[in-house]
Amino acid sequence: MARGPVDVHVVRGDDGAIRIAADPATAAVPATGPAAAPDFARAVLDVAGAVLTWSVLGDPVPPVAEIHDVGRAQxxxxxxxxxxxAGAVHACAAAExxxxxxxxxxxxxxxxAARLGFGHWAARWWPASHLDGIPALQPDVLGLELAALTHECQQLFDDEGDQPDDCVAELVGDHRVALDPLxxxxxxxxxxxxxxxQLESVLRSVDDAADSAGLDGPxxxxxxxxxxxxxxxxxxPVDLVTLFVRHDDYALAAGDPLVAGGRLIARGSGTNDWRRYPPGFVDAAETAVSWTARAFGARRRIEVEVVAHIAAPVTAVPLAAEVRVNDGPRNRVPLSRRVDVWTGRADLDLPAGETQPHIELGVLLPGFxxxxxPxxxxxxxxxxxxxxxxxxxxAQSDAHNSPPHEDAYRPFLAEITAATTDEDY
Structure with missing residues (x-):
């Protein structure tokens, strides 16, 4: 994390919006423009009159700001x-x-603020994967630390009701089950x-936030x-494994197992684009999506297997694979979860004698x-x-003592529990 002042550019756009960014090229384009990082590489925070954005792969501060209401943002x-x-923003707003x-x-x-943005990013994009050996975060532990951070960042928010990230009461209410273990x-x-x-700071902030919101309960x-x-x-010594037990067993769903047989035509891996489905559905590994094409007489079929996330729902959901053969139209194959995989199959439209089809395959949730x-x-x-x-x-958070610090991206409590309790990854 940088320690000294950082020069930023304040730019007034043609639409009146004002943008703040350390990179002048970034300041000159909208947040969704070509210079923006992929969705899964950006932490985003909705605040009063603006949206703040950080690259999770870069220095956490200062953020890029897109200000649509300067009065509220002041x-x-x-x-x-x-x-x-702040003075430069005011001057730009006044057309000076x-x-x-x-x-x-x-x-x-x-x-x-950077830490809060990263925490929301982790809740959405953390790439939990059995295949890659990346453990999942305990959602209630993360939720309570986000509640504490949101309370500490109340200056960022106002009472207009258009800032979904100002959700202290909801976070405390939804995740209070982790209070006793913490x-x-x-x-x-x-x-x-x-x-x-860190634990004491989080617990005291949660207590203060709950008191401010009028929350109560045992x-x-x-x-x-x-x-x-x-x-x-x-x-x-505390046993974090016992304190933060997760029910990780995969449950059976109604999907039919894929049936072996037929003549193998081709097999390969698909694209695992994290943007195309909600968190908790699919293992985040690049190799989580695979396909096999088989011939049954004159009939051609594709069989799809997608490794499920540890929290994947077992009830009926419309998760689907999108299949494209030889640059043709994109067709969707419904998937159902069985044990630790999503599976599905569909007939392929292949010319007679085709032995090396070009198949593109991805997984998605329709509507999401x-x-x-790219x-x-x-x-x-x-x-x-x-x-x-x-x-x-x-994993080394307490290997030595150090004074309190303002490291925006220091490990969250949920990361400490993940690093020390998930020995099976």
Whole structure:
């Protein structure tokens, strides 16, 4: 993370929107333009009057800002970028300037905002994979830390109701089941460690957020009681495996198993584009999508196998494979989950004697799918490398003591639990 001021460009667009970015080329194009990173490589946060964006593969601060309501954004601009940038935005909004470079300050709120954006990214794009050996995050642990961060970042939000990322009460309510395990972890962790400080900070912020939102319940009352009492660690190592048990067994669904037989024509791997289905459906590995083409007399058939995510639904869902043969039309093959795979089959329209068909195959959820995009294998590989580095850091989170720090991308508690409890990956 950079430590000194960073020059940013403030640009007023033809539509009146104002953009802030360290890269002048990025500042001059819309967020969805050709210079933008793929969806799965960007952390995005909806804030008052604007959208903030970070590349998860780059320096976390400062973010790119697309401001559509300068009046609302002024409440946080100075606290994220510093007074000089806030003044430049005001001048651009008043048409006194159209494009100006100005130093931004790396503020504490900028670091917390980057961390909150990354946390939302992890909830959506974390590439959990049995095939790649990347463990899934415990969603309730991540959800409570996001609640704490959102509460700490309240200056970014207002009461207009158009900021879906301002969801403290929902996050606490949905994920409060993790409160008791986090309290036990905190009590069993030596107070001089970074993890103990992080746990206490999260728990106190969740308590404050719940109180501000008027939330109540047994788990929240136990949290308040634990925070009010002096903490006396007993030195007993905490068993995170026991504390954060996940029910990982794959359940059977109604899909029919693929039947062997016929003459093999070809087989290959498809494209696993993370953008085309929601999180928790498909193993994130590049090799998770595969196909086999067979001949049964004059009939030609494609059989599709897609490795399921650990959390994949077992109820009926319209997950599908999209098949394209020899640059022809795209056809969809319904998939159903059976044990740890999604499977499906369909007849192929192949010319007689065709022995090497060119087959493109991807997996998608109709209604969610934005359509096939440019090949992003290299970017997905970069994301996997980033996650492996983060997990390696998380596994050593308490290898030595260090003072509190404002590292926007330091490991989340959910990453620490994933790195230390998923031995089967």
């Amino acid at each position: 409440q946080w601009l100075w606290a994220v970028y510093g007074e000089r940038v 300037l159209a494009d100006v470079g100005v130093p931004s300050d790396l503020t504490p709120l900028a670091g917390r 309290i036990q972890w905190w009590h069993a962790t030596p107070p001089s460690t970074d993890t103990a400080r 788990a929240l009352r136990r949290l308040r009681s634990a925070l009010d009492r002096p903490r006396r660690p007993d030195g007993t 799918d934005p359509g096939p995009g 090949e992003g294998g290299a970017d997905r590989d970069s994301i996997r490398a980033l996650i492996r580095r983060r997990l390696a850091t998380a």
